Amino acid sequence: MTGRLIDGHIHIENGDYTLDWIQQFVDRAVEMELDEIRLLEHNYMFKEFEPMYDTVRSCSDFVNNWFIRKACKKSYEQYLDLIDKVRSKQYPVSIKFGLEVCYFKDYEELIKEQTKDKGFDFLLGSIHFVDNFAFDHTAQLWEGIDVDKIYRDYFEDSIDLARSKVFDGLGHPDSIKLFGHRPSFDLADYYERLAIALSDSNMYADQNSGAQRRCPDTAPLGMDKELIKALRRHNVKIITSSDAHRPEDVGYKIKELMKYGGNTNVDCYDIQTKA
Template sequence: MLTDYHNHLENGTLTMDYLQKFTDAAAAKGIGSFGISEHAYHFYQTADILQNPWVNERRFYDMKDYVALFQEAWNKGMDVKMSIEMDYTPGKHAEMEKFIQSYAFDYVIGSIHWVGDFGIDLAEYRKEWDRRDVNEVYKKYFDQVVTLAESNLFDIVGHLDLVKIFKYVPKDEEFLLEQYERATDALANSKTCVEISSAGLRKPVGELYPDKRLLQKCFDKNIPIVLSSDAHFPEHVGADFDQSLALAKEVGYNTIMTFSNGERKEYPLG
């Protein structure tokens, strides 16, 4: 069994024709469980959760249109999961929970893209990395991983160490491993799975998310995994899954989680 649960339609349209380009790509790659997880910040219904100038310029969808697209797909017999990728926002647990419970998502991804007002993975903010203390950013980032896990609102945590995207990494390995340790302790006590994301191979860091040492801690603490590509274009669906599978098996994984209607089921990997 292969999954690809982290995919975006935002560079195209919320139409059956565009959606089918993704599902066709997934079928061609032998992906047995496939889902779309559009960024929650694109939807008017999340305005009470996350507000900043960058996000506010990109809020242009209505959830009724998103849900209608999936309903149309299911009516046509298309096997595609409906999900959302939500920016985990400290202090907004009640609002996030209300939004999540308002829709029949097959699963929900929680991701961290913002450390305060700092968009850690955005090209527009890249120079900020040179103005900030890398250790402090990592500490605050993994603080959010911990509280994301403790919230138990999410089925999957997206690109667990996205913070490394531009190759800014603490020089103190002991400090870095401490962040990995506390993040995985929190995840192990939650319902949250970790995705192995091939998207990092297409980013400046040039490697999978998460780091092998971090994934090893996940395995050692019995944290389940899914596979994802974070495709923003159909051609990236299932990209480089050979590397994702190799990493998963190298650290010891031999099973994968699938999701449907909010329920998860374990299958042999690959």
């Protein structure tokens, strides 16, 4: 195993925006022998992004109730202030800050407007809704769903995300497999097209252990090996991540992910947000 140990996808939403809260993530990173952590928030935590969810909320009582329960609970200004405070301190690990943004093609301009010149080190674009279907919320929502169609639309949306050139990375590129559903067709062509789009946009792929942590019985660790091969063929950078939402999950199976194609080319990758 070679390369720096990075956890590139850590959420801090379950605590207050204080240096004491950040220190808990740092302490765990040191314990896990990490060199770098990348902290972020879901964009839906801030009211500035609320309009993006109007359609998915109107199409599903489940999503609407989830949004009311979870979203718009944090202050965007306070998050940005926290970033400045952390950057004024010295820590034993490198810390970068960003935002994980749900990708909706019709809201690319809003995303650019709300993230431009905010001082983020990176923007991570992710697919969490396909045809207004919240595929990664709970397994019960898959009942009666056309799996093949959802897979096709998921990867078409992922390719559009990559081509948008709004983001620096693609979060958990094949998390559609979270609950064990698989299409009846070969995904090789989609893997190839996605790898080409990421390469053309100079984006990295998020080699994420979060799905396996959430659903160990149905989700394998990290990306499909054929997808990793496609990414390597097109020199797409790969960065390991835990998708932690609490300090104790920081570094979850990062070392194992490194064995399956993690943190490629990161030493020469200077992160610069595209928005």
